[in-house]
Amino acid sequence: MTVAAIPTKSVRAAPSPPPGAMPLALTINGEHHRVEVDPRTTLLDLLRDHLRLTGTKKGCDHGQCGACTVIAGGKRINACLSLALQHDGDKVTTIEGLGTPDRLHPLQAAFVKHDGFQCGYCTPGQICSAVAVLGEIKAGIPSHVSADLTAPMRATNAEVRERMSGNICRCGAYSNIAEAIAEVAAA
């Protein structure tokens, strides 16, 4: 490891639930969680602040950037647009559930190889989205640019770019992200 700023453990001081908190049970990355949250809490803040899964990012909190993309119930969603309580009983996968620094998911490895990021802040969202995009294409779900809605879908450059367009990368790594996804799609 050549970067020394990675914290190894969190200092836990579990906040006592606020008045009016409601119970919620959900599975995140295969781990079961029971929590009590303020009903106004978004899924994103539940992940980042309550469960300390900070891999999922907050870029806008308004469904405008995709940084908060997670996979809930098999579909990619913007975690900022979803209240935590809407996910009672759900299975959620976040970037932490895809791979770890020592065991990268193929898309994570492809992002590193193709330098599909710079500041890294949009990256977990891009990768979660990409995992789901490849699944959507495999499942034959058409997009705005699909010429034939009933033919089998292929992960062409145009298809991938269209489907990834909800994930903004202000650093502008798009060309490299497309190559990273193409490599995994072809594998």
Add this chain to the structure above:
Amino acid sequence: MKFDTPAGINPIDRMKVVGVAHDRVDGKFKTTGMAPYAYERHDVAPGQLYGFILGSAIAKGHIAAIHTTHAESAPGVRAVVTYANAGKLGKGSKNTANLLAGPEIEHYHQAVAIVVADTFEAARSAAALIDVDYVRGTGHFDLAAAAPTAPLHSEDKDKSKPAVLDRVGDFEAAFAAAPVTLDATYTTPDEAHAMMEPFATVASWSGDKLTVWTSNQMIAWAHDDLAQTLGIAKENLRVNSPFIGGGFGGKLFLRADAVMAALGAKAAGRPVKVAMTRPMMFNNSTHRPATIQRIRLGATRGGKLTSISHISTSGNLPDGSPETATAQTKLLYAAPNRLIGTRLAVLDLPEGNAMRAPGEASGLMALEIAMDEMAEKLGMDPVEFRIVNDTQEDPEKPGRLFSQRQLIRCLRDGAARFDWSARNPRPGNTRDGDQLIGLGVATAFRNNLNVTSGARVRLGHDGVVTVETDMTDIGTGSYTIIAQTAAEMMGVPLDRVVVRLGDSSFPVSAGSGGQFGAGSSTSGVYAACVKLREAIAQNLGVNSADAVFEDGHVRSGNRRVALADAVRGGEIVAEDTMHWGDLDKEYQQSTFGAHFVEVAVDAFTGEIRVRRMLAVCAAGRVLNPKTARSQVIGAMTMGVGGALMEELAVDTRFGFFVNHDLAGYEVPVHADIPHQEVIFLDEADDKVSPMKAKGIGELGLCGVAAAVANAVYNATGVRVRDYPITLDKHLEKLPALIQALTIRNVCEKAK
């Protein structure tokens, strides 16, 4: 170390690690969500409360009264801080407006309060309970209205001297006499950095001592300015920012998140974390100011420029600075008669300040369209026209050479690679079905800057080399190129180097800005490594001058000792700072490039799509071709944004940016950006630094928007001089022949 004579051969020239494309050393952390950004520091300061900032609802005026009782008694609220109870605050030397307003309001969404509560939700809802009685004053918000009376701006530090235009020769006479002339005005809009990570800070006090974990490009500036704002001693403040989710100049300065978090934490007696909401960022923070640029070019019939004038007007708050959009025009093309300057209007919009390639990015948006227009008037190919007007010396100071200038090669290599010769010089004449196809070119130019930069390097007894410097990595790849530099200097593999960045307890570096970060910070690491090599050689009793550091060993004569053996007695630490002599005065140090773009414009809708992009860059040695290429493609992407979509819409009645979120302020997305190609000329500039490398991160943006604009013109024959080129600006003007085509197609489809 002082760099005051051109670099000779040094260990970096081995280029075993430097100059090689390496994956980012922080890549596996960023791709797995393990890299901690400021708001995510659960590993520090236990017991963090949540802060929520309230912004001013008026652009100019003052607060008559601010009622916080309801907010203070709301559930979970620990503290509310406004100007009334914040105590006396100073202003950072780099800030134009105060970061906490009151009673005076200087701009819209200037922070007026922070609410600190147990949860984010409680803080947010309590902030809505604060009642502010504003008294609206009159402000000036309209650049076009203020421009005619905007005074000239003097770059001279001595403000008692009257501001004058830069003059060389006799512009007026030469322009009047020129057989071919152009006189055109271009506008660029206000733009937002819109970096993906919002401004965020965790602040924690322990007695008089404050630590902030924040997101900032320039640790030393934030350190100085936060201490100054809060009126605390610098030694009582620590600033930490190891990961930064983008900045582009927006995080060069101390911003309200850090000040408000510190004030909130003080008032609540607990650590506080604050992230600015996205809709507040655009008006609360800085932006790239809009410009109105008049360019006049005069040339001989053969295409030699005889006269150049470029006068740019921008606005800013009182005591703000102008957008220096004429910077490149002083140096880019030869012409014996020149008239250049900037005007600055006072506007009460949010603070204007540096955004990626400040000056040149906006300036080249205009100048490089003007060059395209002039080439057409002359009947010349736009690549050739630029080549004919190249200069190898500073046009304002004949005899002062560029340290290295391969603009012509960038243009020629790019033209060949892009198949430029296939371009039809008659605009509006190339079709691909319903698409009108156009090719455009523009020159890229950005000065190279060197900034004093320090580092500390340790050789541990495990043989691991650790670099500590307050340099930041804002996505630029600093972690990686600094590791490469230390590995090359010390002769160890990359994985034997640990890099620690972004902490005010480390030696002060250049920081990330003005594309000076890579060259300057690695030079600082170079200097520290030279000292470390000397210390190691001394320890081993060998002459450092002929000691070779390679493969984890030190070799001198026929002695070969493992590095780890040199530190048997304990780790060796060396620290140094790179200072710069006058080589930048002796030689003009700049970076060059050429951008080529192909666009398709839909004849029915006017929609513009970018099809191909190529950049050829000449910027000295490229330290890591992989991360450097990423800097360039990212900049090209931002250039497409500037050309086609980015614009902060000004409400000139109430004085704010209307589209202040990521839905309203459009930036390029995946679908907008095709595969991008980047070529680096093989260079090493010995006059700039021992690394022989120059900046690249801003060069990549310079000229892109104009290349897109010129391609759109080549496609449509409609010249748009007001950025961004949105389809409403050319749809109605698309040539009659396209309308005919449209009607024919519509009729055919109707049959």
